[in-house]
Amino acid sequence: MSEVLKFLQKNKIFYLATTVNNVPHVRPLGFIMEYNGKLTFCTSNKKAMYKQLIANPEVEICCVDADYNFLRIKGKAEFCTNSTVQQKALQVMPSLGNIYSVGDGVFEIFSLNEATAILQTMSGEKRRLEI
Incomplete structure (x- = not known):
């Protein structure tokens, strides 16, 4: 968990993808914290993202660092x-x-359940990180 959290915090902006009628929608996020042992995020229940997460909680997050290493996280959003x-x-x-x-x-808060994280280098090396 700590390596994933540090990567997201260090790189400030990451992107969360949802789907609407099987069409992907990606937006930047900058808030991340650990809560009850899970990656946790926030949004407004007035935003389309909230409605998309309610309709289909499957998400993917992607973040790239200055060395072009990138982190992909998949999971199910659960509001807490x-x-x-x-x-x-x-x-x-x-x-x-x-x-x-x-x-x-x-003000809505959600965590990721069943989360998996893969860190990939520019040369294609992949490493699974613990969440």
Whole structure:
């Protein structure tokens, strides 16, 4: 878990793919934290991403570092929104407080279940990372 989390945190922006009617949709994310031993993210329940995750929780995340190594993570999104996890998210990234607050009815938190991660180098070497 720690190697995956550090990779995402160090590289700041990563991309999450969902599907809508079997059509992929990718968007950049920048918030990541560990919660209850899982990779955890946030969104707004007003966004299309939220609706897509509810309809089909299968996602893939991709992130590239400065050396062109890339990390792919697959898993199933499961919402775990509660005031405790919302507070932790705001502590991890205080700037989220500019758009969300605990219990605002919009701020949603989700973790990845059944997550797998593969780190691949530019030369094609692959290594499975523990999540």
